[in-house]
Amino acid sequence: MILVTGGAGFIGSNFVLDWLQQSDEPVITLDALTYAGNVHNLDSLREDPRHTFVHGDICDRALIDRLLATHRPRAIVHFAAESHVDRSIHGPGAFIRTNVEGTFTLLEAARAHWQALPADEKAAFRFHHVSTDEVYGSLSADAPAFTETHPYEPNSPYSASKAASDHLVRAWFHTYGLPVLTTNCSNNYGPYHFPEKLIPLMIVNALAGKPLPVYGDGLNVRDWLYVTDHCSAIRAVLARGRVGETYNVGGWNEMPNIEIVRTVCALLDELKPDPAGPYSRLITFVKDRPGHDRRYAIDARKIERELGWRPAETFATGIRKTVQWYLDHPEWVAQVQSGAYRDWIAAQYQPADAQAA
Known part of the structure; x- marks a missing residue:
């Protein structure tokens, strides 16, 4: 059995669904169900005896202790x-x-649980920490991609908090011997992605005939990883990764944001044409966000060299699957777009002087 925290979120729910498609090993999903956590992502598992959902907060030590004592997960x-x-x-x-x-x-809960295990279970136990490429900071246009030894240079409160968590995980390995694994992934996309992030926001807004807000000049570059490829990488690291090691997980798909938006528009033109005209007419440049990192790029050669993992999807295949999923699941989109979500979008994307593209 494994315990998955944040398993009702975008990547977490895809991982739980993927895990139970690939294995009969049971899963305990723990999620606080904040705004981006959605238990409906796991509706297909509602009657599945291999899956147990627990509504709770990872800051609740008593709850974590109870789950570990009751279910004795191996990871x-x-x-x-x-x-x-x-x-x-x-x-x-x-x-x-x-x-x-x-x-x-x-x-701390994992350490206490692990230390009390019998020798064979103790040797098999793993704590897999899922992190982000944003901890490495921003790259210039011609700089080499992030490797696992790149210095940490987080530039936002989010990336700083994830960097701090990475450092904690490393310290618990080196100080206490807790058998940890860390993966730092690039930008994920795919089904169940909450529509405040770039790709789902573009799809949802385009279908509603709303502006497609693009920060600044749209030339910020990200590496894009289809979410089920990320899931397969985590399975590989959990199964064969070296304890204490970090593995960067990327899609080998560096693209500027404006190219992503235009690709989504072209796919929608093909799959669900708008009588009013090409969806690209809706592209609108907005005021850039503070401290917006210019470029991220992942060098994923280590995980390929050591574990034989490479992404199965190209960006062309992954983005087509993603757009089609949103077209096929309008009820999911409607369910997550609460009043609070709409207020946030209205407040966040302020018009800039730049002309619509």
């Missing part, structure tokens, strides 16, 4: 995190609480 896969840079700029406190204090609480 903890730790996704739970506040993860939206924009929200971290406006409210950093929640990011410190969940990403730093929550990770500390989990590590």
